[in-house]
Amino acid sequence: DISRAESKAELLAVLDGMNQSRVQRLRGRAASPEGLSPIDRVKYVAASGAALFDAQLLKVEALLEAIDDRPLGAWHQTIYEPFNKAAADKYLLQEEVAKLVGDLMAALPKEVQRSFGKAVDVGALGKPGMRVTRGELIMLALNVGNESNLDKLIRGMGGDPKTGVKGAGWNINAELIDAALDNLTEQEWNIVKAIWTHAEKLYPTVEGIYRREHGISPDRVESRTVKTKFGDIEGGYFPMMYDTTIAGVAADLQQKTALELIQAETGRASINSSMTKGRTGYAAPVNLNISRMATGFDNTIHFITHYEAVRNANKILGDKDIRAELENKVGIAYATQLTQWVAALAANGNDRPPLDIFQQSIQQLYNNTTVAILGASYSTLAMQTLGLFNGQDRLLADSGYGPAGIVVVQKDIAAGVAAAFDPSHVKFIIETSGEMRGRRKNMDREVAQVIKNLSLKEGPVSSVQRFSMQAIAEVQFYTVDVAVWTAGYNRALRGIVDGVDKGDTAAAVKYADRVVRLSQSSGGLKDLAAVQRQKGLMKGLTMFYSFFSALYAVLRSVGAEFTQNAKETPIASTSRAATRVFVLLALQSVASGLIRGDLPDWEEEDKKKKDMLEYVWKETASTALGTIPVVREIASGWASGFGYSGGAGTVAFDSVTKALSGIEKVVDEFGDEEVIKTDGDYEDMARRYAPYVLLVGALTGTPAVQV
DSSP: OGGGOOOHHHHHHHHHTSOOOHHHHHHTTSSSGGGSOHHHHHHHHHHHHHHHHHHHHSOHHHHHHHHHTSTTOHHIIIIIHHHHHHHHHHHHHHHHHHHHHHHHHHHSOHHHHHGGGSBOOOTTSBSTTOOOBHHHHHHHHHTTSBHHHHHHHHHHHHOBTTTTBOOOOOBOOHHHHHHHHTTOOHHHHHHHHHHHHHHHHHHHHHHHHHHHHHSSOOOBOOBOEEEETTEEEEOOOOOOOBOTTSTTHHHHHHTSOHHHHTTTTSSOTTTOOTTBTTOOSOOOOBOOOGGGTGGGGHHHHHHHHHHHHHHHHHHHHTOHHHHHHHHHHTOHHHHHHHHHHHHHHHTTTOOSOOOOHHHHHHHHHHHHHHHHHHTTOHHHHHHGGGHHHHHHHHHHHHHOOSHHHHHHHHHHHHHHHHHTTOHHHHHHHHHHOHHHHTGGGSSSHHHHHHHHHTTTOOSHHHHHHHHHHHHHHHHHIIIIIHHHHHHHHHHHHTTOSTTOOTTOHHHHHHHHHHHHHHHSOOOSGGGOOGGGGOOGGGGGGGTTOHHHHHHHHHHHHHHHHHHHHTTTOHHHHHHHHHHHHIIIIIIHHHHHHHHHTOOOOOOSSHHHHHHHHHHHHHHHHHHHHTTSTTHHHHHHHHHHTSOOOOOGGGHHHHHHHHHHHHHHHHHHHTTOHHHHHHHOSHHHHHHHHHHHHHHHHHHHTOOOSOO
16 A cells, blocks of 8 residues: 555665765766766767667666666555556456446347447537537437536537637537437437446545645536436436547647646646536537447546555655755656556556557558457467467576475466466455456557457457457466466565565565566556557557567666676686576577467477577567567568568558569469479468468458468
């Protein structure tokens, strides 16, 4: 709990035990950077650049642990742990809303569900010839439950010269809205009413936060009575969601203050909540996409769960003494990254400008590419199990390497693998650990994004997409996460982990959570490095990077540990570092090659032996370099012999180029038995048609690599 956070004195004591950062040591050699000697200036620029680069790639949890120099230290527990608890609480509330919406939708007759995408006659509402669906009409109804929403809806869609709102060019007023809403059935109004009722459950928490912050209770947004042909309905609150695909909205949102933005989808969790009358007069075209219904409450829930964590972190990082010492000992680049991380969490990931329609299209292409490459791929599923190597390394790094230690850790992991088949044990983990409760929806950034986008979509294609992605998460959870978590939990309970007392179950849970997060990929916002929090086109540079992000932090710790101990214990330090690198890189490269089926034969002939050794060292180097975006594609191309491929984000574009360049030849040869015989077998044909299969997969979001 935040109330039990380590004191300022303890945080400063941790920093006091650290050496001054290299950048600050060099900076202190002259009155200004310009006054440094030529050699020192080169060193200073290089050190500053390296720190900025490292800060972009390093996860904040790994940074905080590096500061503490031990698991679950003062900085980790004070800064990171409150956000970890907040994320767990948020998951529970989100699941509650998702279940509510899911149950309401499932209760509707099938013909009603299928009608959500059908056009409705809304009379003069909107623009001439505009198509409005039943789903959009339900979203419209959700925004008439209080005077504030209704006013913003009318001004946002119709425009308002007095307040400078451009609008979406709609012909709209309260009477036209009421006439259009007469199309809704009683069952559809029941959905609207249930959503408003659920919103009331959130208000007491919002009110309590406001009162603690300002000393008084807020004036709340009052509901209005909505008249329907089925009787009067008491309205309620629904979050405003603005449509950034309409020209000018995204740019307009960028100009708003944080207070204004929290009322919509962009802002800081440390300021206000849109459930109170503190809402501003800002208005813009409203997003009426019914698939966003469940996520509409996301920012309100985020405010409720993250407010205290953000307030706590801001207080600590804003303390002049702590900040000065942090910049001096750790470095300005890292201190800045901590602040930006808190800002991203405060803004619920909306600390970047909203995506325009082009970048939204690119984002959709990235999501489709994720399904095309990872979906229904047996090799992807099988390679999830390789996370056991990383889990073993993390556990050994915390307690000491050595033959005896390795045997004990492997026994602990084996016990965890066996326990994964015990439903009661899995239930215990889910009930005990907030991290593991939401793990299957946050195990990877790309997979998590696709699952979230498909949460309310129906139809055979969506079902295939959802199943192919969820399968990856389930395999990761049951074959690796449960095993590693169980091993970490049991080892902590036995008292062999530094900083955890024997039998301390609460600390053992925190430690086990930490082992899973630091050894495996993770897609939760709190676990994304700065480079992974980018959106739009920039996101393509880090597609399928979650595993490598975790590996970067681990390899960095291997290097830091070796550097720290090499002088005093050179042999032991070298042996430990070499063992960890062998397990993390070489052993995993061989296992990965075995799964993919591209591992060379290791015959007795010297030439074959050389091929195997060459494969191992190239794949090892490629995996290590894979922790750096852009460089990983170059390294992968070098190791495979195919050259730079442009990365996963360019799969669709690369497929278009290859497809267009060979389409005429393929059409001429399609089904030609002579060509098949000449080519030798169907494997060559498969290679020829691969770009077309990948292109279809990237455009439609259907599994393609396995095909």
